[in-house]
Amino acid sequence: MVAGINSDSKNLKKMASIIKLKNVTYSYHRILAIFNISLQLFKGEYVGLCGPNASGKTTLLKVILGAVKPRMGEVILFGRKIHKGRIPAAIRRRIAYVPQMVSVDRNFPASVKDVVRMGRYAQVGIFKPFKKEDETAIEKAIKFMELEEHVERPIGHLSGGQQQKVLIARALAQEPEVLLLDEPTSALDFKMMETLSTHIKALHDELGLTILEVNHNLEVLQKNADRLIVINKAIMWEGAADDPEFENVIKRVFFTQG
Numbered sequence: 001m002v003a004g005i006n007s008d009s010k011n012l013k014k015m016a017s018i019i020k021l022k023n024v025t026y027s028y029h030r031i032l033a034i035f036n037i038s039l040q041l042f043k044g045e046y047v048g049l050c051g052p053n054a055s056g057k058t059t060l061l062k063v064i065l066g067a068v069k070p071r072m073g074e075v076i077l078f079g080r081k082i083h084k085g086r087i088p089a090a091i092r093r094r095i096a097y098v099p100q101m102v103s104v105d106r107n108f109p110a111s112v113k114d115v116v117r118m119g120r121y122a123q124v125g126i127f128k129p130f131k132k133e134d135e136t137a138i139e140k141a142i143k144f145m146e147l148e149e150h151v152e153r154p155i156g157h158l159s160g161g162q163q164q165k166v167l168i169a170r171a172l173a174q175e176p177e178v179l180l181l182d183e184p185t186s187a188l189d190f191k192m193m194e195t196l197s198t199h200i201k202a203l204h205d206e207l208g209l210t211i212l213e214v215n216h217n218l219e220v221l222q223k224n225a226d227r228l229i230v231i232n233k234a235i236m237w238e239g240a241a242d243d244p245e246f247e248n249v250i251k252r253v254f255f256t257q258g
């Protein structure tokens with residue numbers, strides 16, 4: 001099934017469309033990364049995005065963020081059509097991004113708090129002084145991710161899982177409406193993965209954030225997300241997180257590749 005119409009779709013249509021892609025194609029020179037992707041994300045949804053390695057998941061997030069410009073198709077954010085990948089600052093600051101894990105140099109000269117503060121520049125603008133509300137947003141982000149005891153530590157001294165939490169706190173300091181997460185629980189042990197996915201779920205349930213999360217851990221996505229999208233350059237399937245068809249789609253997409 002392509003672009004499945006599930007029983008919730010009528011209700012979803014009544015909700016505000018926050019991210020809309022229409023027939024988007026992107027290639028890195030000769031490497032086709034995503035092909036003819038159409039999708040929508042509605043306000044307050046938690047959508048899981050999965051697909052094999054190199055299936056275009058990170059590229060799809062980059063298109064939404066304006067980091068790469070689609071070769072073909074349209075991107076519409078908060079009802080506004082984006083021209084040439086140039087996202088107006090007022091829209092860009094409503095969307096935060098947690099990138100796929102990169103290991104931080106042990107000697108990187110920034111504390112946990114410095115890194116979280118960087119997230120706030122998206123709201124304030126670089127080189128502008130922070131006001132009280134900015135400091136409050138930073139404190140709240142640190143508290144929400146339970147990083148208080150680590151704030152003064154150099155970021156490079158933290159474990160991989162702790163660093164992932166810091167990256168999410170940095171995104172939260174922006175006080176976004178939408179959070180794009182690229183494999184936030186990869187390389188974590190079982191317990192840390194549980195902790196972090198509980199936090200992410202709370203961002204949705206308690207703070208009301210709209211979430212698009214890439215994850216290879218399909219169980220986490222099935223448990224947390226409302227809706228799932230499977231891609232392999234093109235959209236292979238989308239449906240409710242509890243749709244039993246999902247298991248078959250995964251077998252087909254992951255195990256019958258040429």
Ligand SMILES: Nc1ncnc2c1ncn2[C@@H]1O[C@H](COP(=O)(O)OP(=O)(O)OP(=O)(O)O)[C@@H](O)[C@H]1O
Pocket residue numbers: 028031032033051052053054055056057058059060100
């Ligand atoms: N900067 C780049 N330059 C050239 N090719 C790229 C670049 N980034 C990605 N690609 C290619 O585009 C395709 C899609 O990559 P992408 O990173 O979007 O996949 P992904 O689904 O996120 O994979 P993974 O699960 O491994 O993170 C791959 O074939 C990849 O090699």
Ligand SMILES: [Mg+2]
Pocket residue numbers: 057058059100182
């Ligand atoms: Mg990726």
